[in-house]
Every structure is written in C-alpha cells, then in structure tokens.
Amino acid sequence: MADASSGNFGCQRCWPVSPDDAWEARAGLSHQATLIDESHLIASVLGCPVCSQRFVSVFIETVDWVGGDDPQCWVQLPLTPDEAERLTREPVTEADLHGLGGGRRSLLKGFLRGGVEKCMWTKGLSIGWHD
Ligand SMILES: [Zn+2]
Numbered sequence: 001m002a003d004a005s006s007g008n009f010g011c012q013r014c015w016p017v018s019p020d021d022a023w024e025a026r027a028g029l030s031h032q033a034t035l036i037d038e039s040h041l042i043a044s045v046l047g048c049p050v051c052s053q054r055f056v057s058v059f060i061e062t063v064d065w066v067g068g069d070d071p072q073c074w075v076q077l078p079l080t081p082d083e084a085e086r087l088t089r090e091p092v093t094e095a096d097l098h099g100l101g102g103g104r105r106s107l108l109k110g111f112l113r114g115g116v117e118k119c120m121w122t123k124g125l126s127i128g129w130h131d
Contacts, residue, residue: 009078009104014048014055019119022107026076029055035092043097045079045088054084058097058125073110073118077101077125100125 009015014025029046032054036043042059055076062071077100079087087096101124110118 010048010053010055011051013050014053015078019107019109019121022076023109023119026057026107033088035087035097036094041094043092045084046076054079054081056083056087056097056100056125069113071110071112073108075106075108075122075125077104077106097125 014022014029016022016025026046028049030049031044032047033045034042035045035056040061040063044057046055046057047053048055055078057074057076059072059074062073079100083100103123105121106124108118108120108122110116112118
C-alpha cells in the first residue's frame with residue numbers, strides 16, 4: 001500500500017530495494033500520460049499495474065555539439081496521488097517538474113560519454129542533470 005506520509009512508495013515489484021531492479025521493473029510499468037515531449041526532454045507518467053503507484057519519468061538528452069555521443073539520462077520519481085492528479089490535469093512545464101519530490105528517493109539511470117552507465121538512487125527530480 002502506497003503511503004505518501006511515511007515516504008514509502010510503490011510495491012516490491014515497481015520500486016524494489018536495488019536501483020538496477022527498479023530500472024528493470026520500469027519496463028513493466030504502463031504509460032499513462034505524456035506531459036512534455038520535446039526532442040531533448042520527455043516527461044511522462046507511468047503507473048504500476050500491481051499497486052497503482054504512479055511515477056513521473058523524465059528523459060533528458062544533453063546535446064554535445066563536439067562529440068555526438070550525447071549523454072542521456074532518465075529520472076523516475078514516485079508521485080503522491082495529488083501530484084499525479086495535478087500533473088495530468090494541467091499543462092506541465094519544466095519548472096513544475098523541478099519542484100517535485102524534494103528529498104524523495106528517485107531513480108537515476110544515465111548513459112554517459114565513453115559508454116559509462118550509471119544506475120543509482122538520487123533525490124527529487126533534477127532536470128538538466130549532467131555528470
Ligand atoms: Zn507497484
């Protein structure tokens with residue numbers, strides 16, 4: 001049972017202990033809404049089919065004009081029912097996403113320059129994150 005007040009979100013399946021497992025579990029989430037769809041920033045709402053926990057997922061690609069080996073990263077943050085409701089009701093800007101989550105645990109998956117991969121827990125939604 002998702003309990004926003006205690007800081008526990010999701011279930012074993014969608015929000016497991018290890019970040020690698022959480023990244024794998026992401027493939028089992030259902031797409032619920034697209035909030036922002038730009039070439040280098042995509043934000044969408046995903047939902048767990050088991051516990052109905054909703055997440056906001058943000059994809060960022062940092063353009064590297066020199067290389068072409070553009071770093072990419074995803075940040076996935078569980079939402080309270082209120083937040084999910086608000087995000088899917090009104091047009092969303094990058095600034096709206098910025099304020100979400102605060103110190104809440106979120107998942108960061110990054111593909112950086114030189115084939116370096118990162119998968120780790122972080123906090124909140126850091127839009128424009130790069131290494
Ligand atoms: Zn779940």
